[in-house]
Amino acid sequence: MSRIAYVNGRYLPHASAGVHIEDRGYQFADGVYEVCEVRDGKLVDATRHLARLERSLNELRIAKPLSDAALKVVLREVVARNRVEHGLVYMQVTRGVAPRDHAFPAKPIRPALVVTAKSSHVQKAESNAEKGVAVVTVPETRWARPDIKTVGLLANVLARQAARDQGAYEAWFVDAEGYVTEGASTNAWIVTGDGHFVTRHADNAILKGITRTTLIDLLKREGLKLIERPFTPDEAKTAREAFITSATSIVLPVVSVDGVPIGNGHPGSLATKLRATFHEIAEIS
Numbered sequence: 428m429s430r431i432a433y434v435n436g437r438y439l440p441h442a443s444a445g446v447h448i449e450d451r452g453y454q455f456a457d458g459v460y461e462v463c464e465v466r467d468g469k470l471v472d473a474t475r476h477l478a479r480l481e482r483s484l485n486e487l488r489i490a491k492p493l494s495d496a497a498l499k500v501v502l503r504e505v506v507a508r509n510r511v512e513h514g515l516v517y518m519q520v521t522r523g524v525a526p527r528d529h530a531f532p533a534k535p536i537r538p539a540l541v542v543t544a545k546s547s548h549v550q551k552a553e554s555n556a557e558k559g560v561a562v563v564t565v566p567e568t569r570w571a572r573p574d575i576k577t578v579g580l581l582a583n584v585l586a587r588q589a590a591r592d593q594g595a596y597e598a599w600f601v602d603a604e605g606y607v608t609e610g611a612s613t614n615a616w617i618v619t620g621d622g623h624f625v626t627r628h629a630d631n632a633i634l635k636g637i638t639r640t641t642l643i644d645l646l647k648r649e650g651l652k653l654i655e656r657p658f659t660p661d662e663a664k665t666a667r668e669a670f671i672t673s674a675t676s677i678v679l680p681v682v683s684v685d686g687v688p689i690g691n692g693h694p695g696s697l698a699t700k701l702r703a704t705f706h707e708i709a710e711i712s
């Protein structure tokens with residue numbers, strides 16, 4: 428079955444779908460994106476993802492291409508046309524097409540919207556979760572606003588490649604003060620010896636993950652204690668558990684940081700349980 432992409436109002440064969448060479452996303456990374464998990468053909472936490480998309484657009488003064496209701500119709504249509512049962516739907520909005528000039532175009536232009544969907548390898552993801560994943564640390568090299576979900580991801584790309592080069596799954600950025608900010612495409616968590624869940628407070632230094640927010644709801648429901656504060660790689664190395672969260676990885680146990688085993692070197696029981704119950708509390712629509 429051939430894949431279908433949505434590009435500015437049209438559903439096109441994936442292989443021949445394209446954008447203009449003067450699209451400002453292509454020229455300047457002048458755009459934002461969102462990724463939603465698809466489960467049983469439905470969208471996970473779409474309301475929160477669309478709210479964050481709107482925030483990112485507002486921060487960059489990019490016009491909203493469609494209402495939330497219309498965008499949800501497109502997301503569902505792309506999921507259905509690609510017959511995705513379990514996977515991801517990706518949406519990207521750029522400022523639009525204009526002659527190359529760093530400043531915004533003087534006259535308002537139409538933002539460009541692309542939506543794609545793809546199936547995920549469910550068994551591979553589950554076996555990753557059963558084994559747990561390795562993390563390495565890298566210096567924080569991103570700009571000062573990682574809270575905006577822009578398509579400018581070069582530092583994240585280099586960090587992920589550094590992880591790959593060392594046989595690890597994810598890289599955690601470490602800021603100038605020596606604290607973990609977040610992963611290349613995930614939020615970072617530890618569980619302390621006394622069972623407290625620790626993740627960095629959501630300031631401008633990290634993306635406020637939707638999975639992070641929904642997991643906080645789950646921790647509350649379960650009566651588990653959350654502390655939003657930074658932690659160092661050394662604290663992670665002596666933690667009871669560590670894990671990462673994102674729409675793509677859900678809750679994924681981390682079993683080593685820079686080669687040092689976490690806990691007994693196996694996925695933690697708390698992270699494993701939260702992974703299993705996450706979708707009881709997420710919005711599925």
Ligand code: PMP
Pocket residue numbers: 462583609610611612613614634635636637638639672673674675
């Ligand atoms: N941090 C970064 C840098 C990311 O790219 C992502 C994934 N989009 C996350 C955190 C996790 O966010 P979410 O839970 O919304 O997928």
